[in-house]
Amino acid sequence: MTDTSSTPDTRTPAQIEADIKRRRETLAETLDEIGVRVHPKTIVGDAKAKVVSNIDHTLGRAYVGVNRTVSQVKGQFVTQEGAPRLERIVPVALVVVGVAGLLTLGSRRRKR
Structure with missing residues (x-):
């Protein structure tokens, strides 16, 4: 401009x-x-x-x-080498089995 x-x-x-x-x-x-x-x-x-x-x-x-x-x-x-840590897996597996068992018993009692 x-x-x-x-x-x-x-x-x-x-x-x-x-x-x-x-x-x-x-x-x-x-x-x-x-x-x-x-x-x-x-x-x-x-x-x-x-x-x-x-x-x-x-x-x-x-x-x-x-x-x-x-x-x-x-x-x-699991360790850094890839091996399972049984000292940690076993207690957790037992807790899971126990909770599953309690849930199963609880559901059976409700059905009766």
Whole structure:
């Protein structure tokens, strides 16, 4: 843009027409871009993409958390060499069998 108040415009009519044409094209591109951005399909598509991204991020964090927990639990029952730690497995197995037995007895008593 030239400041017409301080210096006279020395452009030729062809230059002025070319400048006007260029500005019209730029304005048309800007208006087209605005039209695409505010179109309902674009807004819905952007919203869907954001939701999918958030779900992927949440699922990724959940996977990492579950994987970490499984590794920690596994570390309690398996040595670093991969051998089972019987001193920890046997008591847990006995507790599980005992709880299962109590639940079975309790359900049999309710049926009577």
